Structure formats: C-alpha cells, structure tokens
C-alpha cells in the first residue's frame with residue numbers, strides 16, 4: 133500500500149516525521165528518503181528525531197556519511213549517501229552493519245539500492261513547483 137501525504141510547510145513535514153517516528157517506536161527499521169536537493173529529507177529527519185528528543189543535536193550529514201544519535205532507548209543513524217561514488221564505498225564504511233543496530237534513515241538511499249535490507253520503508257518526496265512550499269510524500273513499505 134502506498135500512502136500519499138501532502139505538506140505545505142517545513143513545520144508540517146517535521147510533524148509528519150514525528151508521526152512516522154511514533155508508529156515505528158524503538159523498533160529497528162530502515163527508512164529510505166528519496167527526493168531532490170531541498171525536497172525536505174533533512175527536515176523530515178529533524179521531526180523524526182524530535183519524537184525521541186534527539187533533534188537538538190542534528191547536523192546535516194552532508195560532510196560525514198552518517199551521524200549517530202542515541203538515548204537510553206533507541207539508536208538512530210542518519211545517512212546522506214549522496215557523495216558516495218558507488219555502493220562499494222557504502223560497504224567499505226561498514227554501512228550494512230548499521231541496519232542491525234537500530235533505526236537507519238538514509239537520504240538518497242536509492243543510490244545504494246543493492247545494499248539495502250530486504251524490507252524497508254520508502255519515502256519519496258516530490259515538488260510540483262520549485263517556487264512553493266508544497267511537498268508530496270509517497271510512503272510505501274518495501
């Protein structure tokens with residue numbers, strides 16, 4: 133089943149992230165975020181982290197491939213794999229091992245498709261018009 137959700141502001145996208153975090157709880161899960169630069173992948177992640185009270189520490193992982201967040205109940209790994217030149221680089225940093233450790237949120241995850249676990253949540257973000265704040269989210273269990 134594919135769920136379609138529309139947001140009209142950064143705040144609404146953060147709320148969506150928070151809601152998805154609530155449905156997942158502390159369970160291990162991989163979430164793949166697909167969407168162009170500025171789509172809202174990092175804002176979604178901020179909202180997700182806020183559910184666990186971990187958002188204050190967020191920094192864009194643009195210059196590190198993965199940022200780690202944890203409290204006493206949950207470990208969350210936030211990846212941005214855009215700058216990896218290929219999937220072998222993901223294997224080289226031990227990327228696959230994170231899937232077993234906690235919740236993984238992967239910006240540009242489609243670029244490492246072959247390394248993804250068998251089951252994951254795919255979230256595609258689309259814009260109808262670059263000039264406005266509307267974003268369309270397609271959420272699907274794979």
Ligand code: ADP
Nearest residue numbers: 139140141142145169170171172173174175265
């Ligand atoms: P990405 O990580 O996909 O490159 P970011 O989350 O870093 O994108 O940035 C999204 C940008 O778009 C932010 O500047 C944010 O304020 C803006 N924005 C406008 N409308 C929305 C929306 N509906 N959802 C998320 N971000 C939005």
Ligand code: MG
Nearest residue numbers: 173174192239
């Ligand atoms: Mg980002």
